[in-house]
Amino acid sequence: MSNTPVLAVNNIEAVYGGAILALRGVSLTVNKGEVVSLLGANGAGKTTTLKACSRLLGAERGEVTKGVIELNGEDISKLNAFDIVKQGVVQVLEGRHIFSHLNVEENLLTGSFIKNMSRAEVRRSLDYVYELFPRIKSRIKTPGGLCSGGEQQMIAVGRALMAKPSLILLDEPSMGLAPQFIEQIFEIVKRLNEEEGVSFLVSEQNAMVALRYATVGYVIENGRVVKRGSSKELLESTDVAEMYLGGGKDVSFDEVKYYHRRQPSFV
Amino acid sequence: MYYRETGQIVRSYVKDRSMVPLREDRWIMAVFLAFMFLVVPFIGNDYWFSAILIPMMVLSIASLGLNIASGYTGQLSLGSAGFMSFGAFTAYNFLLRVEWMNIWLAFLAAGIVAGLMGIVFGLPSLRIKGFYLLVSTLCAQFFHEWLFNAYPWFLNYASSGVVHLPYFHYRFLPFQDQIFDMLGLAKEYNAYVWRYLITLIVTVLLALAAKNMVRSSTGRNWMAVRDMDIAAKVIGIPVGKTKLNAFFVSCFYCGVAGAMYSYCYIGNLDFMIYDLRRSFLVMFMIILGGLGSILGSFLGAIFVYGWPIFVTRFGDAVFGGGYLDTAFVENNSKIVVGTIIVVLLIYQPLGFAGLWNSVKHRLRIWPFRT
Amino acid sequence: MEILASLVTAFADLFSLFGLEVFVGGMLSGIMYSLVAIGFVLVYKSSGVFNFAQGTMLLFAALTFVSLTERQVNFWVAFAITCVVMVIIGLIIERTVMRPLANQDLLSLFMATVGVNYFLEGLAQGTWDSAVHGVELGIPTDPVFVSEVIPWLDILVSKFDGFAAAVALGMVVGLYLFFQYTRTGLSLRAVSDDHMASQAVGIPLAKIWAIVWAVTGIICFIAGLIWADRLSVSFTLTWAVLKGLPVILIGGLTSIPGCLVGGLIIGASEKIGEIFFADVFGGQGIEHWWAYLTALVFILIRPTGIFGERDIERI
DSSP states (O other), X not given: OTTSOSEEEEEEEEEETTTEEEEEEEEEEEOTTOEEEEEOOTTSSHHHHHHHHHTOGGGXXXXXXXXXXXETTEEOTTOOXXXXXXXXXXXXXXXXXXXXXXXXXXXXXXXXXXXXXOHHXXXXXXXXXXXXXXXXXXXXXXXXXXXXXXXXXXXXXXXXXXXXXXXXXXXXXXXXXXXXXXXXXXXXXXXXXXXXXXXXXXXXXXXXXXXXXXXXXEEEETTEEEEEEEHHHHHHOHHHHHHHSSOOTTOOTTTOSSOTTOOOOOO | OOOOOTTOOOOSHHHHTOSSOSHHHHHXXXXXXXXXXXXXXXXXXXXXIIIIIHHHHHHHHHHHHHIIIIIITOOOOSXXXXXXXXXXXXXXXXXXXXXXXXXHHHHHHHHHHHHHHHHHHHGGGGTOOGGGGHHHHHHHHHHHHHHHHHOGGGGXXXXXXXXXXXXXXXXXXXXXXXXXXXXXXXXXXXHHHHHXXXXXXXXXXXXXXXXXXXXXXXXXXXXXXXXXXXXXHHTTOOHHHHHHHHHHHHHHHHHHHHHHIIIIIIOEEOGGGSOHHHHHHHHHHHHHHOTTOHHHHHHHHHHHHHHHHHHHHHHHHHHOTTOSOHHHHHHHHHHHHHHHHHHHHHHOTTHHHHHHHHHHHHHHHTTSOO | OHHHHHHHHHHHHHTSHHHHHHHHHHHHHXXXXXXHHHHHHHHHHHHOOOOTTHHXXXXXXXXXXXXXXXXXXXXXXXXHHHHHHHHHHHHHHIIIIIXXXXXXXXXXXXXXXXXXXXXXXXXXXXXXXXXXXXXXXXXXXXXXXXXXXXXXXXXXXXXXXXXXXXXXXHHHHHHHHHHHHSHHHHHHHHHXXXXXXXXXXXXXXXXXXXXXXXXXXXXXXXXXXXXXXXXXXXXXXXXXXXXXXXXXXXXXXXXXHHHHHHHHHHHHHHHHIIIIITTTTTSSOTHHHHHHHHHHHHHHHSTTOSSOOOOOOOO
């Protein structure tokens, strides 16, 4: 049991609106206590992958058409979003999605409903979140919508924590944030991972930061995983460097005969 | 299949921006228009003109109008029948009180006056948005009922509250009376054909105008405001002006439709006809036909107006004449239209127009699949 | 000049004891609109759906109840049956319309309820009939002098209005507490803010909405009963929703107490307009648009109603 991965995605294919093929073969594994990062350009399929794992795809007229996603060894294809959260997997949505008319504390509280916690337990979780993010503590009564982007991201992570998850699917936490904030968010990720043993699957564009904190990384392109490796390997890989880190200027595509990342065009 | 862009290479920007880019589409349009103008007047009968073709076209214009405000600019309106009424009354009073007036100018005046009313009732949109705006257009809806009821001057003091509008009272040809006299024709000669032609001409002109507006910067501004007005403002689109001109154009169409409804379709002027239910019907037309689609406005109008007729005729054909009573037909069409609205919203939010597009797309690559 | 003079007289009349009586009577009759508005706001607040079918649900409930009692069904049995029917209808709407449309934009949801409205209209009249039915609930309708309670206030009000006001107040207080202080209430507010996010934190959307629509069904029934007692049951009942509209817009789409305040304002303004200002405008029957005009004035000053939540928009 101990070596069953928390999350195992096996060769899934996802389609939006019965027409647009967004994923065409994504496999990845998140082991217990790991921070896994998912790298890819816009539209590569990062968000779709995460939503497939949290069963939120249906809400956007999408569905997983092939492949299996297993949570602690169990197939999740029959579950809905609610069950997934119940099992301890919470997604922090891209673009934060704060309840803009609820105040900060109410926002956090919504996260706790899934577990039947006593008042005291809820209080303790709240205090824990405030301790992690002292910044939002001062804004308890402010409507979520009026908080700054960074604060909203903190609320979103805090809200996810209220459900006491074992795995958090973090979708582009760096979107629209200053480097300082990004660093702060990832510090929290690291701390939660070390102190609470929470596993993370983080999708990111900011590969530099993501790989610094993650143990394992996957690179996803045009809906399929094209590379997997430890963070170290990925950081050293020329592909990743040339794609995300601004390096690799010396790679001349004309001269590459067998370019392993190149995919046949489907369109 | 029939539809293929293959081989149709666009070589100039003018061509690229042409309204109907596909050769096949142009052919269909041309044949269809020729048929409507040159063939239908000779083969149609009174029933087809008066009960089917004319009302469908008139309602199409009304739904096109509402589509401009709601579908293209995102301003909810429940007052389209009210604006139709303003148009009808304007046309009537102009024809009644201005000596040299003819039907074309009266329709134009109807559109302009209704459009101005649209601006008045659209003014609140500068400050309020979304569902809160319903209150303004509903106000227009109820205001017209009260206005034309409280001030009988608008109806020329007709005691019954209804004015009959014989078609030969209005002039649609230059020297019409003289020509008819010269040819020895009665004034009512082929009344329904003339009414049909008038409606057809106006419909085609307005549809072309609408198509061109939505392809131009006017239409792009409308859609920008619809999609996110704050963002539109940020990129320099004058949001207030755009909303108001959408209201003007939208109500212009409704006003003309209202005038045609009275003059070309029912031949009466009666404000009771333009009640809230008609506003709703127009709204159903655009929901079913497709929000933000010109073709959709037509398809929606044809369906919503045509369905009860179809059910009645179908019932007559299957069960013998008069088997289905009107209450049944009415309830049936309510249930059917309601269901279709919901089903379409779930599976094809763009309505019939969206359905048509996906069918077209499928046919184009047939026998392959998407 | 003439209009100005009559306006002045109208205003002078307004500040008399008769004016006060009209004002109070109007406010109380406005409560009837609040009853409709409450169901509206409940649905909007919890799902962001502007439920246009409210009026027809009201008609459907009243019609079902009346048709049952006319068939010699015992009052309470009919009451219970109608409650069950309305809950079922609410659940069906939720299951077949709202759930598949979750996460769609607000306009589509609104349009869907317009479709439901049309469907129910046909169904209500197809199942029962479109005749006018009288209802007698035994709510006293005789007027009482307020001076019996407050000596210096020498005006007449109707007991019926008082009853309706009590019902409305009860519902408003109950719902307000529910939304503010219970988990389900908070979840409902979260759902109305952001469907996707509430699913992501594990709020069971389906269950929440089922509750809302079931409760709405019952609220519609209660409002329908009181309206039916006042007006008798016929197709015109569906227009109750149109009277509710300016009320919720004044109060704010998301505010339950706003329903009450909006109702009072619309009721009072309508009566005052009808009695004092109709002549100024040269014709009776201004109450139809007067209510909308009042609402318009209010929301021009406060675009989201008196208690409504401000839109918080970021690009």
